[in-house]
Amino acid sequence: MARMFRVLGFWTLAIGLMALAGDMVPMAFIFLFQTAVFVILGYLNLSERTYILLFWGYMLLAFTGFTYWSFFELTV
Template structure:
């Protein structure tokens, strides 16, 4: 399970670089923070149950934040 967190760290790092190249600094910094979080967890050697609890908590926080952003902050059709 720890290898999967290292893999998630790798892919969020790829997303961080792509967001940075695309000029989107806020998502890039969020992905960079997620990369550090996942890599750190990957080297902690926790039990599989603890890894699943952490993943569930991470996904819950993400969905609450994403739902808040899409309902109250994002302005539809407000492009550059």
């Protein structure tokens, strides 16, 4: 399970670098921060239950933030 967090770190790094190349600096910093968190978590060797709970917490926070942003902050 720890290896999966390193894989998530790789993909968030790829997205962050592409955002940086496209001059989307705030998005790039968000994804580069996520990369650092995922890689650090990947090397902590926690239990599988802890990794699953961390991932569920991450998904809850990400979807809540995305829904808030798209509903309240975006202009139509």
